[in-house]
Amino acid sequence: MIRYLLAPLLLALATALSALALPAQATAAWDLGQLMQALAGNGGGRVRFTETRHLALLDAPLVATGELVYVAPARLERHTETPVRETMVLDGDTLSLDREGRSHTLKLRDYPEAAALIESIRATLAGDRKTLERTYALSLSGSATQWALDLLPSDPAVAKVVLRIRVTGNRGMVRGVEIQQADGDRSVMRIEPPAR
Amino acid sequence: MTRRYRLAAFAIWLALVAVLAGIIARSQFTADMSVFLPRNPTPEQRLLVDQLRDGMVSRLILVGISGGDADQRAKVSQSMAGRLHGDTRFASVNNGEAGHLAADQRWLFDNRYLLSPAVTPEHFSVDGLRAALRDTLDLLASPAGMLAKPLVTRDPTGELMTLLQQLDAGSQPARDPAHGVWVTRDGKTALMLALTRATGADIDAQEAAMGALTAAFDAARGSGAEAAALRLEMTGPGVFAVESRATIKREVERIAALGTALVIGFLLLIYRSLPVLLLGMLPVVSGALAGIVAVSLGFGVVHGLTLGFGTTLIGEAVDYAIYLFVQSSNRQDDDAAERSAFWPTIRLGLLTSVAGFVALLASGFPGLAQLGLYSIAGLITAVLVTRFLLPALLPADFRLRDVTPLGRRLAALAAAAGRLRWLVVVLAAASAAVVAAKHDGLWNSELLALSPVPASAQALDMRLRTEMGAPDVRYLVVVDGIDTDATLRAVEALAPRLDALRAEGVIAAWDGPTRYLPSLATQQARRASLPPRAELARRLEAATAGLPLRAERLTPFLDEVDAARERPPLTLQGMTGTSLALAVEAMLIHTGHGVRALLPLRAPEDGSDLIDATRVRAALAATGDGAQPLVLDLKQESDALYAGYLDEAITLSLGGVAAVIVLLLVFLRSPVQVLRVILPLAAAVLVVTAGLALAGKQLILLHLVGMLLIVAVGSNYTLFFIRADGSLPGPRTLASLLFANLTTVCGFGLLAFSDVPVLQAIGITVGPGAVLALVFSAMLGTHGRRHPALAETAA
Numbered sequence: 001m002i003r004y005l006l007a008p009l010l011l012a013l014a015t016a017l018s019a020l021a022l023p024a025q026a027t028a029a030w031d032l033g034q035l036m037q038a039l040a041g042n043g044g045g046r047v048r049f050t051e052t053r054h055l056a057l058l059d060a061p062l063v064a065t066g067e068l069v070y071v072a073p074a075r076l077e078r079h080t081e082t083p084v085r086e087t088m089v090l091d092g093d094t095l096s097l098d099r100e101g102r103s104h105t106l107k108l109r110d111y112p113e114a115a116a117l118i119e120s121i122r123a124t125l126a127g128d129r130k131t132l133e134r135t136y137a138l139s140l141s142g143s144a145t146q147w148a149l150d151l152l153p154s155d156p157a158v159a160k161v162v163l164r165i166r167v168t169g170n171r172g173m174v175r176g177v178e179i180q181q182a183d184g185d186r187s188v189m190r191i192e193p194p195a196r
Numbered sequence: 197m198t199r200r201y202r203l204a205a206f207a208i209w210l211a212l213v214a215v216l217a218g219i220i221a222r223s224q225f226t227a228d229m230s231v232f233l234p235r236n237p238t239p240e241q242r243l244l245v246d247q248l249r250d251g252m253v254s255r256l257i258l259v260g261i262s263g264g265d266a267d268q269r270a271k272v273s274q275s276m277a278g279r280l281h282g283d284t285r286f287a288s289v290n291n292g293e294a295g296h297l298a299a300d301q302r303w304l305f306d307n308r309y310l311l312s313p314a315v316t317p318e319h320f321s322v323d324g325l326r327a328a329l330r331d332t333l334d335l336l337a338s339p340a341g342m343l344a345k346p347l348v349t350r351d352p353t354g355e356l357m358t359l360l361q362q363l364d365a366g367s368q369p370a371r372d373p374a375h376g377v378w379v380t381r382d383g384k385t386a387l388m389l390a391l392t393r394a395t396g397a398d399i400d401a402q403e404a405a406m407g408a409l410t411a412a413f414d415a416a417r418g419s420g421a422e423a424a425a426l427r428l429e430m431t432g433p434g435v436f437a438v439e440s441r442a443t444i445k446r447e448v449e450r451i452a453a454l455g456t457a458l459v460i461g462f463l464l465l466i467y468r469s470l471p472v473l474l475l476g477m478l479p480v481v482s483g484a485l486a487g488i489v490a491v492s493l494g495f496g497v498v499h500g501l502t503l504g505f506g507t508t509l510i511g512e513a514v515d516y517a518i519y520l521f522v523q524s525s526n527r528q529d530d531d532a533a534e535r536s537a538f539w540p541t542i543r544l545g546l547l548t549s550v551a552g553f554v555a556l557l558a559s560g561f562p563g564l565a566q567l568g569l570y571s572i573a574g575l576i577t578a579v580l581v582t583r584f585l586l587p588a589l590l591p592a593d594f595r596l597r598d599v600t601p602l603g604r605r606l607a608a609l610a611a612a613a614g615r616l617r618w619l620v621v622v623l624a625a626a627s628a629a630v631v632a633a634k635h636d637g638l639w640n641s642e643l644l645a646l647s648p649v650p651a652s653a654q655a656l657d658m659r660l661r662t663e664m665g666a667p668d669v670r671y672l673v674v675v676d677g678i679d680t681d682a683t684l685r686a687v688e689a690l691a692p693r694l695d696a697l698r699a700e701g702v703i704a705a706w707d708g709p710t711r712y713l714p715s716l717a718t719q720q721a722r723r724a725s726l727p728p729r730a731e732l733a734r735r736l737e738a739a740t741a742g743l744p745l746r747a748e749r750l751t752p753f754l755d756e757v758d759a760a761r762e763r764p765p766l767t768l769q770g771m772t773g774t775s776l777a778l779a780v781e782a783m784l785i786h787t788g789h790g791v792r793a794l795l796p797l798r799a800p801e802d803g804s805d806l807i808d809a810t811r812v813r814a815a816l817a818a819t820g821d822g823a824q825p826l827v828l829d830l831k832q833e834s835d836a837l838y839a840g841y842l843d844e845a846i847t848l849s850l851g852g853v854a855a856v857i858v859l860l861l862v863f864l865r866s867p868v869q870v871l872r873v874i875l876p877l878a879a880a881v882l883v884v885t886a887g888l889a890l891a892g893k894q895l896i897l898l899h900l901v902g903m904l905l906i907v908a909v910g911s912n913y914t915l916f917f918i919r920a921d922g923s924l925p926g927p928r929t930l931a932s933l934l935f936a937n938l939t940t941v942c943g944f945g946l947l948a949f950s951d952v953p954v955l956q957a958i959g960i961t962v963g964p965g966a967v968l969a970l971v972f973s974a975m976l977g978t979h980g981r982r983h984p985a986l987a988e989t990a991a
Contacts, residue, residue, distance in 0.1 A: 053337060057348060060744035062337040084334045099338065185345075 254396025513578030555852030603927020902961025910969025
């Protein structure tokens, strides 16, 4: 059970973070190659986020806010401030969750599907299009000032959990990550521009 | 010596042997660990031995599959687990595959309302429900919420999460990403954990379990080139016991065979007669039989260890026959004085040996006491057989080859050695200095030092144990009750204080059977907290007001609570099939007086892996309600137990030495003579001890046994050498001493090359010690003067 559920949340975390501190590109044309190049130059940074979860079970969406931190090459942090303080850190192969004074640590290799996803995310961070395309079909739409990258899982294990991931942005900035889950639930993360 | 006397002697001996054999046939032999129990054990010591013997940890076999590639290893692991799941020899076989975990989680989920400590009447009030639902909603907004989502309608108050958080041991081994079986962190070894039904002390059953694992492995890997690359490794207390038994048996057999061959070859060389050789063996064989019978009668059972070592100990008995044979031949020799002094010397030698072994007999350690009794009975019998049977059986024309020329050369050597007596003093003084300098670390007071398990096997055990996160239970709280439920109630009463200790950081965690099997009273109280359906629906309606989770979505929750109310109370039997049942069984032990719970404590992760047992004891003792829980540090207990034996053995040995001195004073009636007997032996023991210390060896109990043997064997040498007139013994006596010494070195010296630490300890002490005792006796025994008879012939 746990292994299927872990995947999208890691993905949400990592995809959002992958967009941090992208170098702004002045080029007029905007294609997948350029996006990947921009991603490859990713250094790291800190942004605020607002995540809204739409669950079929609930009458109203759940909202969480906080900060995301990316430290190249392999450390991703999600510090939730509301509704409860908690910290989730992915460092290399270790995922740890601190919540209400309790700490849980998972090893990604114990969750093979999640590990496959994480490898894709690492590929996104590295601008490694080849590895990314092993798990997803990529399609980029829109313009350089308002683009959307759709990730459609081609790996059946990932597809069991995730229908589609849409990353949107403005030039080198990621502004949103939307995950459509296989069970119909949906989460939307809005990312504020990094304070410089 | 008349023919009648001979026949009578032989008949009596035969009758005695028949009686001894008859008693032995009815004797009980054991390999039971309780031989390590003192005669009057404390509750802690008894528990320690119980744990060693049949605690859960004693039943664990850790399995590693290495070699080949990851795919092969995983397939072998899966196939082995599949094959062994129905095997009645195992209570469980776990290789990390999800099947087991799923069964456990289903059981936990089904019984969550009886198991969760959060279940109270307040928890199911409107406010309690509202607070729990809010928590659940917060959880859903969290990344971890994805885990909780599928169960929210059935478990909106998050009871399963509460239980899983308790269970989170955080020490599960890594899993192979492709196959889901446990592997080491480097991924190069697949891991499996087998729990045998039989106790760890049942070595035959442990051997059978190992055989089943090996057979399953062989079947799983099949045949072919790639199969050969795969290896099976096993470790655990039971495996150690099986391997130790095999190793000791193999080593004892190998060394005994080699030693016997050497001694026999050597004796044949001297005796040049098979009948005489067989005669020479009679004292040893008779002595061994008498030793076994004495132990059997004195202790009720004979321990395997006693048999193994005892026969080595009375190897001294071979010497008596040598002395006799050498003396008895060449009757034309008119050294009447020499012969008249022979038996009294042997008798005194025997008495000093016995005095030494009485020290062992007095030990509170039954293993040592058995050895002592065995040796005493064996030696006395051997001497009696030598004295009264052998002369009767010796052919009238008995003749050994003439050893006088050899004896003369030895006499010359001894006389020359006598001029080096200062060397003994220097060596002894230097050794004493070494021993004094290294005094602090001289003795190893850890029970592990006695372990026959080789270092490589211990390293493998440590590696697999660490990778597996397998329990290495060192700290335990022990709670007793008249029955299971009383014990569970007692554990529940202790829980708040253990939780407090955890909160203070004194312990990192504790475990107890009540986590999975609460007492009936607790179960009833939790069940009574569940409101009737209509009431719960009404409260839920009120509790969800204003929350995004509407009450009508939670009908499955109402069904679940109804079902929980109908469920029978939890019992150990009802848990069958889950690994939690094993956990509970391991923590609940049926004793003669009721049921005992063992609560393992985990040390704080501060690097020391130590728990302040005194603080735990103080915290748990602060109640005064009923029976006091025991707090046990098993390592400390076992080391204390062993250190106690060691201290006692040292004291007793010193007492033995005192007894020997008194004995010598009585018989020799001359303090100077006594000193001359004692000095070479003391010097030999000192030099051997210093040598061991310089070689960096820490002394264990069996080195001490070895030293007693040096004294026992060596006293024969010195007594022959020490004459009132300071002259050397006759040439034949010298030759027989050399022969006796050589057989002793053959017999014991070989042990020094054994891989088994306990055997090696005896060998490395007695081998060199016996030689030194003889050489030192020669150096100190004479005044440099030759035997009068010899002086004449030389002149």
